Amino acid sequence: MKFFPLIWTNVWRRKIRTTFTLLSIFIAFLLFGIVMTIRAAFSLGVEIAGIDRLVLINKVTLILPLPISYQHQIQQTPGVQVATHQTWFNGAYQQPTNVLTTIAVEPTPFLTIYPEFVLPAEQAAAWLTDRQGAIVGKDLAARYHWKIGDRIPLMSAIWEPKNPWEFNIVGIYDGGRSVDKTQFFFRYDYLEENRADRLKGNVGWYVLKIDDPSKAVELGTTFDTLFANSSAETKTTTEKGFIEGFAKQIGDIGSITIAIASTVLFMFGMVAANTMMQSVRERTNELAVLKTLGFTDTRILALVLSESLFITLVGGGLGLALAWLFVQRGDPTGGLLTIFELPPRDIVTGIVLMLLMGLLAGITPALGAMRLRITDALRRS
């Protein structure tokens, strides 16, 4: 640590150069943070998707319903803890194009299966007593300034004949960082009671919690065989697999974002490397003097490497911190990205990349400095 003043002075020897190098690295890691956030947003919360939850959909397509009579059979199957169903409502608020994620559920099993939706106990109790009750995510409530007790009309293009459908907000749920807090859940019995007779008795899909995740595939096959050759055949996947499949439908966002992030880091890594190269070249005879004074080769190596590490860690650290702050402000696209968080895993990756970049940028000039022969170096000036 006693060499810190020396490193500090060397870093700031050329103020303009150091400032702009720091700024470049800063931008690189700001971008890294943002790109990784986008990547997480497009993975649609797959990280928290339970591997102990299975999703049963109609084999032909997700939009075809399944009969509600399946619930009993699914619930009776050994290994299943809770089975419940959900139905896509396609509720639009204020104007027909403003479709929210609205899903009809059964409150009690729903809250049991999804412990990540955090709802105060008295709000959960209120939901059970109000057939028109609905719970909404914190972000959605904030977007429209909804509060508990509000009566919200939604239009549904799918479900007839009632329109608009009116709901009472009885609860506002919260949740961890990658929980989608823009959803609107209401009671299935309200939907069933008010939709046309020909539409009754159907649900969108089933979600079930199983005892043992390692039995997921086996159980899936059991269900799919059970309902084979019926009018509505099923396809069972783990919730994780289901969401991954859904995210993949948008496209391979993962590889696009990684390509962008690598381009950015490569570009700005070059800038840092170039700066270090010049900085060492300029100081050849100074380094020789240090050696003359008795600095060992390793110490010279460490000195130069610390300089480049200092630049990447300070610049990159600030960049990543700003990305984090930016992400805290919320989704800039106005609600298109439902999950907008910088995953902690990527923060760690970022720090590792800073270290790597610092080492790579500094290693060639540092080795060069270490191998300097005092006599040559002094003569060169």
Place this chain on the structure above:
Amino acid sequence: MLLNLRTVPSRLGSSAVAIIGIAGVVVVFVSVLSISAGFSAAMGGSGSRGRALVLRAGSDTEMTSGLEGEETRVIKEAPGIRRDGGTALASAELYVIVDLPKKSSPDLPANVPLRGIEPAGVQARDEVSIIEGRMFRFSTNEVIVGKAANQQFVGLNVGDTIVSGQNRWSVVGIFEADGGVAETEIWCDVHTLQGVYRRPNSFSLVMAKLDTNDSFDTFSAWLMKNPQVHATIRRENEYYRSQSEIMTRLIDTLGFGIATLMGIGAVFGAILTMYTAVASRTREIATLRAIGFNTASVLLSVLAESVVLGAIGGLIGGAGAYLAFNGHQTSTMNFQTFSQVAFAFRVTPRLFATGLFYALSIGLIGGLLPALRAARLPISSALREL
């Protein structure tokens, strides 16, 4: 000024850093925006002004719209529809999706649009032509497949059988539709589809060919007044354009955001490079000044160098993006209809030009400060330096 450029090769290292930096910005900028250009071209080029879509009142997509058989019959009687003899060129259609694997990820299902049509559905769409096999026969399980769907999804060649739950569909033909979204769809007989999806006598929409482009108002006004029909009426081309809005806005917001930040970073890179260039040539510049070059020409020469670096970077980046991505076929899920749309990345001349402009601006801004410094160098002390 030329002298200045001629010395560039001697500073290859740091110049290359600036060029690579700028080229990187342009590659990312152009390629990300080529996604949305391609997507909106596919959607915007779809549909015709001469056709109208009738959806249920309040529906904004074919996917969520629903019309009863009786309503579709009334709609077909509306004035303003082109008639061929006694029959209206209007097709009541059912739009659903079917799970099929993508070639790029054969293990995962994708939502492929499946459209049931009536005979008028083909007659009214002049741009549709069969390029392989034949048209399907009505009242059978035969289907025809769009060209893009054939390329993107597994098992959609002529002669293949699509197995979907207990349903079997035989592919008998491939069609094209001027590159529009219809090319990602599978078409079959609407009545067969109603049976298979258990939606007897239920349709999503009516597609009607207008008598002339101007008949839209007559057509629409008659339907709006008719109490038997509760409908939203859109011109087909406008409908498709609105379908691409969310996706295009999303990609553009993200693309511009990333490109702007990268651009700022590249400006810093260019400033560094040009400062180095000026610093390493301090004595040379001072000499030039001493023998009579004025400050303006020194300033211009440094700026010129920086702009040339920008131009080279821009050209390399633009060409790189073009070679790597132009025409790249892919498909995505349109958020609004929930179904797959195939499209090709498009590096348009305009995008290329924007990228180049961007690169030149980076060069110009990056060169400004160093150029001022060079111009202001005090001759006497600069000559003494080094």
